[in-house]
Amino acid sequence: MLKKLLLSALILGTATAAPVTYMVTDQTKLNVVTAESETDLENFTAVTNKVSGKMMFDADAKTGSGEIKVDGKSIKTGVELRDEHMRGKDWFNFDKNPDIMFKTTKVTHKSGDMYNVMGNLTLNGKTKPITAEVRVKLTKANAVTKQMQINGDVLAIRLNFEIMLKDFGINHKALDAGRVSNKMPITIKFIASNK
């Protein structure tokens, strides 16, 4: 009897510790990607809410993995002509390579909801390793999440990282002249759910 109980507890323990799959929801209000660019004329923030992807998260082991995709073509800066330039081959070439992909390679828990995530970022057809500071917050399904029309448990994720544009094959002369900063801080926030 005791053996059976122990076995059941072990099975149950393993079951609860198993990673859960979460899909990025279409919460366009809450899913936001921002990238800040500093130029000598003005600093602007490029924004989109077109994020998709799949996450595996083990809340007990405090680890996980995932892959997210951002639609580069949907990014807006507030100026139509600048958006056009950004999509062109002199800059990010979203007309040819519209997808910005991030795939995790290593997840390390720091403290609380904070994690260090290493992964490969693909932008402009080039893939480079990056490290992101990530906040992951799991909220069990409740009346409030239901009211927000999110089914199942909610995984709210925010990634912060910086990229160097030249690392991704962006070699516009404005970068060499120092008129546009090579460094670009990026934030990706989104809501994923397990149902």
Place this chain on the structure above:
Amino acid sequence: MFKPALLKQLIIAVALLTLLIFSVGSWFGSQATLVQMIRPTSVAEADLFGEETEGPPGTLIGSPKHLIIRSEEAFIKTAETKDQSGQIIRYVSEPKLKELGEYPLQLKTVLFFRNIISVIGLFMVVLFGFLWYLSKKRQ
């Protein structure tokens, strides 16, 4: 080649114009406010991310910038915070600003053009001054 009297008038005109542009640019720049753009959400929605922010609930769009915003209704009332140097940051609703069709001018842009035009103006004053000196010497 140039008459000294004409050059003198040109110097005065360019100097006055430069001074005017510099003054207008400086006045325009003084209208800028340190602003944090935000995409407002409900408290419950912001709680999902568990972020501790001093400002109103929502997603921050970029970092604080000095902007010239004319639509007062885009500011989120009573929502203010301070940056590391103690400067007050006001929160502005990004969707509201879009709805109002305002693309805010940055202090950086105003100062960039003010400084460029002032430098060109000063250069022209020096150039015309030199030409005036030469033409005066020839007489």
